Amino acid sequence: MKLLAVIALVLCTLSVKPLEMESAKILATFPFSGRSQYIFMETYLKALAAKGHQVTVINAFRNKATPNMRFIEAMKGHEFSDEMLGLLNEPFFWQQLKAMDYIVAKFTEITLEDDSVKQLLNSGETFDLVLAEMIQMEPLYAFAQHFNATLAGFSSFGTDNHVDGVMGNISPMSYNAIASSPRTNRMTFVERLSNVYETVVQEVYRHWIHLPAMEKMFKKYFPNSKKTMTAVLDSFSFILLGQHFSLSHPRPYLPNMIEVGGVHIFHNPKPLPEDIKQFIESSPEGVIYFSMGSNVKSKDLPQETRNTLLKTFAKLKQRVLWKFEIDELQGKPANVLIKKWYPQPDILAHPNVKVFITHGGLLSTTESVYFGKPVLQLPCIYDQHMNVKRAQRMGFGLGLDLNNLKQEELEKAIKTLLTDPSYAKASAVISELYWDQPEPALDRAIWWTEYVLRHKGAPHLRATSRDLTFIQLHSLDTLAGLFGVPLLVALILLKLSYKLLRGKSQKCPHADKLKNQ
Structure with missing residues (x-):
C-alpha cells in the first residue's frame, strides 16, 4: 500500500504544470x-x-x-x-x-x-x-x-x-x-x-x-x-x-x-565610457560623484551656491564628477569633470568612487547603499529631507542646507566622510543587509x-x-457596545434608584412634623 501511495504522489506531482503566462x-x-x-x-x-x-x-x-x-x-x-x-x-x-x-x-x-x-x-x-x-x-x-x-x-x-x-x-x-x-x-x-x-x-x-x-x-x-x-x-x-x-x-x-x-x-554594472573611466581610475586619491538628480538642476543653483561648490572642489585632492546640464561652467577647476548625464549606478559601482554628494532622493539613496558609498545630502523637496535624517541616524551620511551652504561646513563634511571610516563601514553594513534577499x-x-x-x-x-468604515475598522461601534451599553444600563438603574429613594423619603410619616420643628 505504501508503494502505491508513493507512486500516486509521484504521478500527481508530475501532472501539476506551472501556470503559463500569456503575453499581456x-x-x-x-x-x-x-x-x-x-x-x-x-x-x-x-x-x-x-x-x-x-x-x-x-x-x-x-x-x-x-x-x-x-x-x-x-x-x-x-x-x-x-x-x-x-x-x-x-x-x-x-x-x-x-x-x-x-x-x-x-x-x-x-x-x-x-x-x-x-x-x-x-x-x-x-x-x-x-x-x-x-x-x-x-x-x-x-x-x-x-x-x-x-x-x-x-x-x-x-x-x-x-x-x-x-x-x-x-x-x-x-x-x-x-x-x-x-x-x-x-x-x-x-x-x-x-x-x-x-x-x-x-x-x-x-x-x-x-x-x-x-x-x-x-x-x-x-x-x-x-x-x-x-x-x-x-x-x-x-x-x-x-x-x-x-x-x-x-x-x-x-x-x-x-x-x-x-x-x-543592474546587478552587473555596465562598462564606463572611456573618458569617464580614465578620469576615475587615474585619480590616486579617489573620486567624488556629485549629482542633484533629474528634477533639480545644478545649472539653476544660485551663483553664490555654485561659487561655494567650485571653491570647495578646487581645494580637494580628489577628482569630482559633476552632473551639470550645460557644456560650460565658468571657474571650473581642473579636477572637476562636468557632463549633462552620467551612468550613475555604473559610476557608484566603481571602487575608486569614495563619496556621493546628492540631493537625497530615494533612488539615489538606494544606489548609494546598494554600492556601499557614504553620502553627503543636500535636500530640496519632498521625501529628501526624511532620507537625510535616515542617513544620519543610520550612520552612512551627513546633510547640509543647500539654501544656506557655507564653504567651511561643506569642506568639513566632505573631509569627515573621506577620513572617518565609520561612515564607509555603516554604508557597507547596510549594503550587506540590502543584498541579503531571496531574489x-x-x-x-x-x-x-x-x-x-x-x-x-x-x-x-x-x-x-x-x-469597512472608519468606525468599524477601529472597532468604535463594538467598543461602544461592550462598554457603552453596560454604562448606560448602570446610569438608568442609578437614576431609577435615586427616584425610588426620593419617593420613599417624601412618604415618610414624620416628614410634616420635621418640617414644623
Whole structure:
C-alpha cells in the first residue's frame, strides 16, 4: 500500500504544470517631466517587454526604440517644469499642500490634453494592466476602467498614509512619518505631535479641497465612466514600492504591497565610457560623484551656491564628477569633470568612487547603499529631507542646507566622510543587509505582476479593511457596545434608584412634623 501511495504522489506531482503566462498588454503612465519616476520603473518595464509583454509608456521625454515597447511622448510638461519646482519652496505646510496640489493638477491636465494621449483614449484599444504613479493624480487612474484593465500602482518614494489608505493598510502615525517631513520612525513626543497634526491637516486638505477638484476633472475627461472616482480609487490590485526595510524601517505591509527598492539597478554594472573611466581610475586619491538628480538642476543653483561648490572642489585632492546640464561652467577647476548625464549606478559601482554628494532622493539613496558609498545630502523637496535624517541616524551620511551652504561646513563634511571610516563601514553594513534577499527586486516585481495578471487582478489579496468604515475598522461601534451599553444600563438603574429613594423619603410619616420643628 505504501508503494502505491508513493507512486500516486509521484504521478500527481508530475501532472501539476506551472501556470503559463500569456503575453499581456500593459500601459504605464509617467505624467511628470522629470526622469526620476521613469528611471525607477524603466528596467522593470523593459524586462516585461523582454518577456514578450506589449508595453505602452506615456511619458514626457524622448525615448529609444525598444522591442515590444511603444512610447507616447507628452512633451508639453517641460514648458512648466521650472515653474512647478519653484512652487515647492513654500514655508508653511498648508501652502506646501496647495503648491503640490496645483502641480499634480497641472500635469494631470497636460497629460489628458495631449493629442497623442487623446488618440489612445479614442482608439478603442484595451489593455490587461494599467500601471499608475501614486502621486494623487486620480483622473489618470481612470485609464484602467476606460481600457477595461486591472489597475496597479507604483511609488518611487515608497509608501505614505495616502498609499496605505488606498490599499487598506494600517499605518500607525506613531512611527510612520509623512513622506514630506524631516522625521524618521524614531520620533520624540514633539515630533509625534507634529506628525499627527500634519497628517490631520493633510487629510482635511485632501478630502475637502483636492478630491473635489480631481473629481471635476475626472467627470470632464471621463464623462461616460462606468465607475465613480471613488470606485476607481478602490480598485488597485497591487502596488510596487520603491523602498526596502534595510533602507527605511520595518513596518506593516499587506501581501499586495511589494517592496522593490533598487529595482532600477543592474546587478552587473555596465562598462564606463572611456573618458569617464580614465578620469576615475587615474585619480590616486579617489573620486567624488556629485549629482542633484533629474528634477533639480545644478545649472539653476544660485551663483553664490555654485561659487561655494567650485571653491570647495578646487581645494580637494580628489577628482569630482559633476552632473551639470550645460557644456560650460565658468571657474571650473581642473579636477572637476562636468557632463549633462552620467551612468550613475555604473559610476557608484566603481571602487575608486569614495563619496556621493546628492540631493537625497530615494533612488539615489538606494544606489548609494546598494554600492556601499557614504553620502553627503543636500535636500530640496519632498521625501529628501526624511532620507537625510535616515542617513544620519543610520550612520552612512551627513546633510547640509543647500539654501544656506557655507564653504567651511561643506569642506568639513566632505573631509569627515573621506577620513572617518565609520561612515564607509555603516554604508557597507547596510549594503550587506540590502543584498541579503531571496531574489533580486526586479525578479520579485516581475513575478508579482504576472501573478496578478494570471489571477485576473488577484481579488483574493484585497484586504477587508477596504470595505469597512472608519468606525468599524477601529472597532468604535463594538467598543461602544461592550462598554457603552453596560454604562448606560448602570446610569438608568442609578437614576431609577435615586427616584425610588426620593419617593420613599417624601412618604415618610414624620416628614410634616420635621418640617414644623
